[in-house]
Amino acid sequence: MSKEIPYKIYLEESELPKQWYNVRADMKNKPAPLLNPATHEPMTVDELSGVFCRELAEQELNTTDAYIDIPQEILDFYKMYRPAPLVRAYCLEKALGTPAKIYYKFEGNNTSGSHKLNSAIAQAYYAKKQGLKGVTTETGAGQWGTALSMACAYLGLDCKVYMVKVSYEQKPFRREVMRTYGADVTPSPSNTTNVGRAILEKFPGTTGSLGCAISEAVEVAVGTEGYRYVLGSVLSQVLLHQSIIGLETMAACDKYGIKPDTIIGCAGGGSNLGGLISPFMGRKLRGEADYEFIAVEPASCPSLTRGKYAYDFCDTGMVCPLAKMYTLGSGFIPSANHAGGLRYHGMSSVVSQLYDDGLITARSVEQTSVFAAAEQFARVEGILPAPESSHAIRVAIDEALKCKETGEEKTILFGLTGTGYFDMVAYQKYNDHEMSDYIPTDEEIAKSLANLPKF
Amino acid sequence: MSKEIPYKIYLEESELPKQWYNVRADMKNKPAPLLNPATHEPMTVDELSGVFCRELAEQELNTTDAYIDIPQEILDFYKMYRPAPLVRAYCLEKALGTPAKIYYKFEGNNTSGSHKLNSAIAQAYYAKKQGLKGVTTETGAGQWGTALSMACAYLGLDCKVYMVKVSYEQKPFRREVMRTYGADVTPSPSNTTNVGRAILEKFPGTTGSLGCAISEAVEVAVGTEGYRYVLGSVLSQVLLHQSIIGLETMAACDKYGIKPDTIIGCAGGGSNLGGLISPFMGRKLRGEADYEFIAVEPASCPSLTRGKYAYDFCDTGMVCPLAKMYTLGSGFIPSANHAGGLRYHGMSSVVSQLYDDGLITARSVEQTSVFAAAEQFARVEGILPAPESSHAIRVAIDEALKCKETGEEKTILFGLTGTGYFDMVAYQKYNDHEMSDYIPTDEEIAKSLANLPKF
Numbered sequence: 001m002s003k004e005i006p007y008k009i010y011l012e013e014s015e016l017p018k019q020w021y022n023v024r025a026d027m028k029n030k031p032a033p034l035l036n037p038a039t040h041e042p043m044t045v046d047e048l049s050g051v052f053c054r055e056l057a058e059q060e061l062n063t064t065d066a067y068i069d070i071p072q073e074i075l076d077f078y079k080m081y082r083p084a085p086l087v088r089a090y091c092l093e094k095a096l097g098t099p100a101k102i103y104y105k106f107e108g109n110n111t112s113g114s115h116k117l118n119s120a121i122a123q124a125y126y127a128k129k130q131g132l133k134g135v136t137t138e139t140g141a142g143q144w145g146t147a148l149s150m151a152c153a154y155l156g157l158d159c160k161v162y163m164v165k166v167s168y169e170q171k172p173f174r175r176e177v178m179r180t181y182g183a184d185v186t187p188s189p190s191n192t193t194n195v196g197r198a199i200l201e202k203f204p205g206t207t208g209s210l211g212c213a214i215s216e217a218v219e220v221a222v223g224t225e226g227y228r229y230v231l232g233s234v235l236s237q238v239l240l241h242q243s244i245i246g247l248e249t250m251a252a253c254d255k256y257g258i259k260p261d262t263i264i265g266c267a268g269g270g271s272n273l274g275g276l277i278s279p280f281m282g283r284k285l286r287g288e289a290d291y292e293f294i295a296v297e298p299a300s301c302p303s304l305t306r307g308k309y310a311y312d313f314c315d316t317g318m319v320c321p322l323a324k325m326y327t328l329g330s331g332f333i334p335s336a337n338h339a340g341g342l343r344y345h346g347m348s349s350v351v352s353q354l355y356d357d358g359l360i361t362a363r364s365v366e367q368t369s370v371f372a373a374a375e376q377f378a379r380v381e382g383i384l385p386a387p388e389s390s391h392a393i394r395v396a397i398d399e400a401l402k403c404k405e406t407g408e409e410k411t412i413l414f415g416l417t418g419t420g421y422f423d424m425v426a427y428q429k430y431n432d433h434e435m436s437d438y439i440p441t442d443e444e445i446a447k448s449l450a451n452l453p454k455f
Numbered sequence: 456m457s458k459e460i461p462y463k464i465y466l467e468e469s470e471l472p473k474q475w476y477n478v479r480a481d482m483k484n485k486p487a488p489l490l491n492p493a494t495h496e497p498m499t500v501d502e503l504s505g506v507f508c509r510e511l512a513e514q515e516l517n518t519t520d521a522y523i524d525i526p527q528e529i530l531d532f533y534k535m536y537r538p539a540p541l542v543r544a545y546c547l548e549k550a551l552g553t554p555a556k557i558y559y560k561f562e563g564n565n566t567s568g569s570h571k572l573n574s575a576i577a578q579a580y581y582a583k584k585q586g587l588k589g590v591t592t593e594t595g596a597g598q599w600g601t602a603l604s605m606a607c608a609y610l611g612l613d614c615k616v617y618m619v620k621v622s623y624e625q626k627p628f629r630r631e632v633m634r635t636y637g638a639d640v641t642p643s644p645s646n647t648t649n650v651g652r653a654i655l656e657k658f659p660g661t662t663g664s665l666g667c668a669i670s671e672a673v674e675v676a677v678g679t680e681g682y683r684y685v686l687g688s689v690l691s692q693v694l695l696h697q698s699i700i701g702l703e704t705m706a707a708c709d710k711y712g713i714k715p716d717t718i719i720g721c722a723g724g725g726s727n728l729g730g731l732i733s734p735f736m737g738r739k740l741r742g743e744a745d746y747e748f749i750a751v752e753p754a755s756c757p758s759l760t761r762g763k764y765a766y767d768f769c770d771t772g773m774v775c776p777l778a779k780m781y782t783l784g785s786g787f788i789p790s791a792n793h794a795g796g797l798r799y800h801g802m803s804s805v806v807s808q809l810y811d812d813g814l815i816t817a818r819s820v821e822q823t824s825v826f827a828a829a830e831q832f833a834r835v836e837g838i839l840p841a842p843e844s845s846h847a848i849r850v851a852i853d854e855a856l857k858c859k860e861t862g863e864e865k866t867i868l869f870g871l872t873g874t875g876y877f878d879m880v881a882y883q884k885y886n887d888h889e890m891s892d893y894i895p896t897d898e899e900i901a902k903s904l905a906n907l908p909k910f
Binding site: 079111173382383 | 465834
């Protein structure tokens with residue numbers, strides 16, 4: 001049943017998903033378990049509960065339940081900013097002159113400016129339910145930190161954010177948004193933790209990395225009564241919460257008879273990509289439908305396309321459990337490119353396993369070409385995209401241009417994770433032709449990978 | 456017919472208005488005509504066509520047609536970011552513990568961050584249709600300039616923006632958004648115009664004003680082949696385009712059986728307020744329904760509450776037609792408060808006449824109380840509001856708290872014109888307790904009003 005497609009599809013409130021979808025339940029090859037860094041044995045819920053609150057620890061290890069009920073309080077919060085629209089990019093199609101049909105799921109219509117709020121509210125909710133005082137976290141681009149600040153303000157929880165230094169400096173106003181929502185924000189690496197001090201001593205001029213900020217936030221959470229650590233990406237629980245993106249998208253597609261051929265998402269830690277593709281991947285895994293999935297990562301931090309599938313630390317300080325993932329090595333500190341949210345050395349173990357099984361393909365793109373796509377998109381579709389999201393736009397445009405050559409009327413769907421309002425320093429560099437590309441050498445990557453944990 | 460009210464009401468694309476509503480057609484006392492500053496005779500379409508493009512000049516003087524068709528190209532552009540949601544503020548109601556029902560029409564879900572895009576695309580469209588090369592304009596907070604840049608980029612028109620200096624300095628990233636959309640941006644007053652040079656000579660340290668930036672933009676438009684001037688507020692044509700806000704709101708209210716008792720909007724030049732209330736005012740003027748309308752202005756720039764209803768210049772440089780309006784005098788330069796979009800010395804002649812006829816009430820509020828309301832709203836409703844919009848939030852909260860005392864279950868509707876992502880300097884001042892209030896003295900206002908044109 002196919003209807004005329006409006007520019008924007010909003011589901012009715014009554015059509016919103018009431019359960020998250022856990023793709024691990026349908027995966028034949030499950031993602032490898034998290035390991036205790038001391039014993040190299042799989043982490044238990046009890047062990048994880050020292051770092052995460054208990055219900056999230058259970059979700060982290062749940063590989064069997066396909067659907068998990070979303071608590072009513074979270075559903076109510078979702079209603080403040082969801083449904084996110086599924087947009088038909090009529091204007092972009094016209095500008096490209098492509099026969100392809102382009103759709104994007106736009107997650108930027110909330111103050112965090114991204115999809116991150118979907119998991120922030122879930123993690124804050126379970127922390128509150130457990131009676132905790134507060135949570136600690138890291139943030140790269142600042143979207144996750146803002147999202148968590150918003151969720152904590154709503155629920156009355158304390159929130160301490162370690163923000164990757166390069167983003168802290170390039171995005172001074174992000175800090176003020178987080179402060180407006182009542183959060184403490186510290187640039188990372190900092191002198192407030194043992195891990196931070198050690199990294200600063202070893203690399204005095206470092207601009208930081210997500211891996212390092214994670215270590216600091218975990219150290220503070222574990223060392224402070226009534227606090228737990230929360231993380232905005234990489235973890236399987238985060239992909240579970242982010243499945244709301246894909247579930248809404250699939251419901252909207254089904255309602256309007258839209259059948260995507262290619263589904264594209266930017267990939268840093270994997271939260272957006274994993275969330276967007278999960279329910280579609282479920283159909284593929286169950287043999288109900290087929291799709292091409294493309295993960296897009298920055299050429300400056302190419303964990304899928306140039307990393308190794310191995311157990312590694314999730315953080316630079318090596319305080320977290322070991323995860324099997326495509327990684328560039330936990331010591332890898334990417335150049336100061338501007339897609340702060342994609343500056344992570346590893347990839348979600350769920351996405352990594354799907355990629356290793358050949359169910360997802362991956363591409364890396366350079367940032368000047370990403371900003372060119374961002375500008376083109378902004379001018380015809382009106383939305384100023386985040387640099388992270390623009391990685392997906394780049395590849396969506398490339399695919400649509402291929403269709404222009406072949407005449408194929410493909411249906412292309414991509415995740416537009418957020419807006420770039422706090423990324424204007426990067427846009428300014430691009431506008432002033434002062435932006436350059438950086439691709440790590442094979443030697444740099446090999447050197448970093450040489451330090452993978454051995455066992 | 457009353458249905459359960461969702462958190463957010465989105466009209467279907469097929470339910471979107473296809474005509475603008477011109478409230479002047481239903482006004483018994485028409486707004487006073489624009490006068491030629493030399494002859495003091497009413498301006499004709501021919502005269503106005505030197506400054507505005509012809510079709511807009513006609514709309515400016517049209518006081519008889521109640522409905523004007525929206526061209527298809529503009530309807531298509533509207534579909535990129537409209538409908539704007541009508542939001543039931545369940546979370547704010549709960550936080551306030553009020554029996555009042557609070558709704559807001561949220562216009563911030565587009566890159567200009569405000570309602571300004573509604574008129575920008577209309578004005579750019581008619582300029583393009585007339586075969587012009589480009590347009591010039593002024594911008595205060597930067598929302599109008601961004602909106603016009605977006606509309607011009609979409610249509611391939613050149614765009615020159617004069618930005619009030621205080622906003623230019625407080626909002627460095629606004630300039631980059633406009634540049635990303637291909638606009639030229641100059642801080643005003645500038646050395647690029649006669650008017651700007653004269654003002655700089657007289658007031659070397661001035662932080663600028665909308666009135667001054669308008670003069671510069673008009674001077675450039677009139678002096679450059681193939682250019683016309685466009686304005687983001689005050690004009691009757693702008694209120695006409697902005698009626699899309701009220702029309703959508705009314706359609707959503709009617710669909711769900713919502714009957715607002717009180718309708719609140721912030722008022723700088725009157726574009727948002729006028730647009731939101733127009734169709735409701737039409738019903739009131741035709742005796743079909745009754746509503747209380749409240750215009751909210753900053754205590755630092757109180758044109759309705761402390762100004763005089765008289766003919767005045769629309770701009771500091773006195774190059775524009777004379778308009779009868781509530782004014783503080785065209786030489787009034789408000790203190791550098793942060794609601795840049797409300798720093799205008801006069802008020803739309805439509806709103807002025809309605810106010811003079813007792814059909815609208817007005818209140819002025821101080822900015823620290825406005826930011827307190829903004830923060831409270833942000834934390835429970837998730838949206839970080841623009842300082843301008845927060846004036847309406849302040850009064851909506853005040854009204855809801857009155858209901859808490861009286862137990863009245865009033866339905867309060869306000870216009871949430873935009874987001875505050877580019878206002879973080881102001882939020883930072885508030886967060887750091889460095890924000891102060893400023894109220895002009897009676898002497899300051901009297902001194903400015905002494906220079907009203909005499910005839």
